[in-house]
Amino acid sequence: MGITYARRAAAVVSAVVALAATLALPGSAGRAEAAIGAITWQDEFNAPAGAPVDRSRWRFDIGGGGWGNNERQYYTDSTSNAAHDGQGNLVITARRENPGNYQCHYGRCEYTSARLLTAATFTQAYGRFEARIKIPRGQGIWPAFWMLGNDMGSVGWPNAGEIDIMENIGREPNTVYGTIHGPGYSGGGGITGSRTIGQPLADGFHTYRVDWEPNSIVWYLDGVEYHRVDPGRLGGNRWVFDHPFFMILNVAVGGNWPGYPDATTQFPQQMLVDYVRVSGYTSGGNPPGASAIRGAHSGRCIDIPGADPVDGAKLQIWDCNGTAAQAWTFASDGTIRAMGKCMDPAWAGTANGTEVNLVTCNGNPAQRFTLNAAGDLVNLSANRCVDVRDWNPNNGGKLQLWDCSGGANQKWSRV
Structure with missing residues (x-):
């Protein structure tokens, strides 16, 4: 994902997928996990049905400028796009709209959705970042749980760094991607890994997580490691993952990487988030x-x-x-x-x-x-x-x- 910058150009999609395939291997047996401490931040989403998100934890990005990826949705802060369901979940809903209510980069917006972030409420360097999510499905649907460096405003992207904890594109329903972006390895050159399972991820809840420590980031799906990066993977480029990051949850519609909805795509599409939890990083891995x-x-x-x-x-x-x-x-x-x-x-x-x-x-x-x-x-x-x-x-x-x-x-x- 990205904010106002190109993330994955269509011309490099095949290269990204090829790279992901080479990295979609489980971690080596015996590798120690990061030393994880107590929970430092969490949202269990236990508010009544229809309640808005907790503004002490989450804020919203709003707009329809394409977000650097030629996306088609307009992000709102409306409860029609982000609200609790009363059953312990946050629901982010992507809806097809009658063009006319919102202006997007390509004209009147066809879709609305929501993008929540903690930039103004919580940042942390290192630790465990995990969410239990039931993703949406369909061609052109692009859910994500990811992070950006808290110095975005001063150094910009990709110098601030980006950690994509979970991304899925609708045309690959069984595959989760985990990626980092930084200077010299951004957009289609991000360092990407993936895991493919035997059924669509949208069929149920799964846990998506990274364990992040100095000089190492490790990705897990349902507790199983599938991707690991360290500075040695960057080909001499700069490691920019030693400062606090903030979290983002969103559902995009369309874009250079996933493509666009077609006649098979049904709306509305919903991403259910059972919880988001962050734990500290302890001296055991210092x-x-x-x-x-x-x-x-x-x-x-x-x-x-x-x-x-x-x-x-x-x-x-x-x-x-x-x-x-x-x-x-x-x-x-x-x-x-x-x-x-x-x-x-x-x-x-x-x-x-x-x-x-x-x-x-x-x-x-x-x-x-x-x-x-x-x-x-x-x-x-x-x-x-x-x-x-x-x-x-x-x-x-x-x-x-x-x-x-x-x-x-x-x-x-x-x-």
Whole structure:
């Protein structure tokens, strides 16, 4: 899927399918699954029949501009296109319309549908992303459960990255596709895998999932692995899957890849979603040598807020939870790293009160720290200690540099 950019041109469809066929093999026996923690976000869709989606969890993309793929639907936020069924499901409905109500890129829209996303409500880097879905069917029908990088607005597609957890096109009713897109491997060049089963996927509910960890994404259908990618698969292109992503659920009608509805396609078509669940990524799969850094005063660990490794994230203390946001590696260059970035005094500051943040590793000596035998976590440039501001022992207490005093709020240990 895509937002306002070409995704799969018709000329490369056969190449995509051929590539998918070569990748549609189960994972090797004995490969360890990612270390998955507690659920961090979920929607069980248990509202009464006809109720709209929970706007604290989902928002809508709206419009009929073709979405870069020459799609034919207009996406609305109407309950006629997205609502609960009262039986524990979200229902996304694609309808044939009398042209005239909405304007699409090709004229008056023939179809409406819905596209839900969490860009404004929830993002996460790494973990398990899973949904139990009964997909729609028919020529030209294109359901998807997928993700985009949260920096779409600043770097655009495909630099932000795209992870397609589930896609199906109606003319291949038994086949699920899983794909990544990034710079140099977008559109028809996406890294694609598939699995084909013995009956149409639309005949019942199936679970579609990815387990995503640093340098690895693995796809599953009903708990069975069918596709796996890592940076070595990219032919030297850049891996762009080390930052938070948001989720999308939609049903498209038509487009370059699936083709268009024909006389065999029946409407309305519905995608039923039983649940969407996201789990955290734990230290069990963290980089070798990674450890938490626990404070003696609070008993809590140095943490990246929201597991969002954005430049300038203000480091804090939080209940030790074994997630990637607390998995710190003491590198040979003197930096302390987590989620691909470095512990850093704001603006290379050396004064008392300088915030301790997370910033892209840049080789500046200001990013060098050491944890000495006395338990002092010392910034070498400032010769000051990492300190919990105001002796705050609670979740969310912020870190700063301060003269080393020997106080318990400056004492740390690797655990």
